[in-house]
Amino acid sequence: EAKEYAIYIGKMGKVGLMILLVTITSVVCQKSRDWHVGVDTVNPSGTVVHGHANIPLHRGDDGNLNANVHGSRVFGGPYNREQTVGGGLQYEHNSGLHGGLDATNMRGYGTRYSATVGGSRRLGPGTFSIDGGASRLPGSSRTEGNVWATYSVP
Incomplete structure (x- = not known):
């Protein structure tokens, strides 16, 4: 529905579209504060609206399961409608093991599938994590992957 409203907003511009998206997102994610909606400029003359929301599915003594939705759309300029x-x-x-699956459709290009898995452990004053991920790009039979490590101190 937001797509249809965006078409009718026309010249009202960024402010009207931002208010609409924040309203829709806040209704959908009432109990979750983990969401974001933004509007940026795309050169030379377009506007991109982007957002994501995380929806808690399970909170338990053993761990957490969350779903997420995300998207973006360009209005105006040479990238219009992307x-x-x-x-x-x-x-x-809770042991530190974590992972995820994602599918993202890019209009005109296809769907990208990705997966990540990793583990984290307290180390000194911070947390050490090692993660790996793989993705399959649209239209490709190749799977690409990465491995990375992070150390974060609060």
């Missing part, structure tokens, strides 16, 4: 829409699942076990 959009992405996707969703995924993320799981985090």
